[in-house]
Amino acid sequence: MMHVDPLSYDHVKFHRLLLGSIAPRPIALASTIDSDGNPNLSPFSFFNAFGVNPATLIFSPSRRGRDNTTKHTFENLKQIPEVVINVVTYNMVQQTSLSSTEYPKGVNEFVKSGFTAIPSEKIRPMRVQESPVQFECKVRQIIETGDGPGAGNLIICDIMLMHVDEKVLNTNNEIDQDSIDLVGRMGGDYYVRTSGLHKFIVPKPLTSLGIGIDNLPAKIRLSAHLTGNDLGQLGNLNHLPDQELIDNCMMDTNLAGRYALEPLAVFHDAKHLIEDGKPEDALALLIAFA
Numbered sequence: 001m002m003h004v005d006p007l008s009y010d011h012v013k014f015h016r017l018l019l020g021s022i023a024p025r026p027i028a029l030a031s032t033i034d035s036d037g038n039p040n041l042s043p044f045s046f047f048n049a050f051g052v053n054p055a056t057l058i059f060s061p062s063r064r065g066r067d068n069t070t071k072h073t074f075e076n077l078k079q080i081p082e083v084v085i086n087v088v089t090y091n092m093v094q095q096t097s098l099s100s101t102e103y104p105k106g107v108n109e110f111v112k113s114g115f116t117a118i119p120s121e122k123i124r125p126m127r128v129q130e131s132p133v134q135f136e137c138k139v140r141q142i143i144e145t146g147d148g149p150g151a152g153n154l155i156i157c158d159i160m161l162m163h164v165d166e167k168v169l170n171t172n173n174e175i176d177q178d179s180i181d182l183v184g185r186m187g188g189d190y191y192v193r194t195s196g197l198h199k200f201i202v203p204k205p206l207t208s209l210g211i212g213i214d215n216l217p218a219k220i221r222l223s224a225h226l227t228g229n230d231l232g233q234l235g236n237l238n239h240l241p242d243q244e245l246i247d248n249c250m251m252d253t254n255l256a257g258r259y260a261l262e263p264l265a266v267f268h269d270a271k272h273l274i275e276d277g278k279p280e281d282a283l284a285l286l287i288a289f290a
Helices: 011-021 072-079 090-099 109-113 228-235 243-250 253-261 265-275 279-289
Strands: 028-033 039-044 047-052 055-059 082-087 133-144 153-164 183-185 191-193
Touching: 028 055, 028 072, 039 072, 039 090, 039 109, 055 133, 072 082, 072 133, 072 153, 082 153, 090 109, 228 265, 228 279, 243 279, 253 265, 253 279, 265 279
Parallel strands: none
Antiparallel strands: 028 039, 028 082, 047 055, 055 153, 082 133, 133 153, 183 191
16 A cells, blocks of 8 residues: 655645546536636536535636646636536537647637637626536635645635526436536546446435345355445345245255356356346345355
């Protein structure tokens, strides 16, 4: 295990370790203007939502690590404390990357990256038409976490108005994750896409109490053939399988014969049942034959 003290470790190398291990990160494509009305557009992956009452977004245009200068976005927000945060989808990720180019102050990144600027309704900075979700925000507070290279500048924003393209909504007027096709930032040049086979479901244990891994039979709980994820799904069940389900497994002569010859096959089959969303059947099988 490597031990890293961020106070003494090279800050450029620590930055790479940090971004490679805290990922994927959502991307805020931030649109701002300066006091002369010049627009600026730039993406930031130190970004997330932090509350709904009041509706709060936070992102950080950090100081540059190489020369400790501040970014145009940060300078603009000190002049005009308003920002549009546009979400970034797969279809616009290359243009978004282009907008991160450090053009001289006054250069319009909307033009350089080919994005379409459209007026906001409650604030002055423009929105990105290509983004399916746009947040018009006013800055509540700016917190400078330090004055050295790589120091963060937390921009705490109140959402004044949210725009959502109906094409990314499902029938319940909620965001359809495949339709929106968001991207996330990882370390180095790597990104991740959140649609199709690249996403998976982990049910939240909110409506019922899971039995917990500690209540699984020891032969299952301590098995070297089940992963932590496997055990987590079994432990999320709100009860052990009933005896009838276990007995039905035990009476299956084909399974009994197979597992007598291949004892580890029961774990293989149980894992497939878990993957298919049938953890109770998997647990019954394991209780019967493991």
